[in-house]
Amino acid sequence: MPETISKSLEAPLYFKRKIVVGLIFLIIFVVTIEIWVANRSATFGEKINALEATKYSLGLENDYLRNQIAQKKSLTLNQKKSLNLGFGKIKNIEYIKPLPIALNSNKF
DSSP, X not given: OHHHHHHHHHHHHHHHHHHHHHHHHHHHHHHHHHHHHHHHHHHHHHHHHHHHHHHHHHHHHHHHHXXXXXXXXXXXXXXXXXXHTTOOOOXXXXXXXXXXXXXXXXXX
């Protein structure tokens, strides 16, 4: 009978050791996951900052290009360029009248 009593007392001790070891492994696993998540979030933070910097520089470049387009479309600038190329105001306007030809498409 004393053997059965000693075996019944040993079972809870073994069970307690299993629980303690299981909790230790669980704590190690949770800490490892927490460190991994912190590392990943820091890495993504750096990537997000780089993307925001790129977005800002592209916005500035787009504004610059819009200004350049507006300047190129300017009528006064185009007038000055055309004058430099030798174009000027029309002084004599000549109209060309259609000739009376049999295949003239204007008659149809």
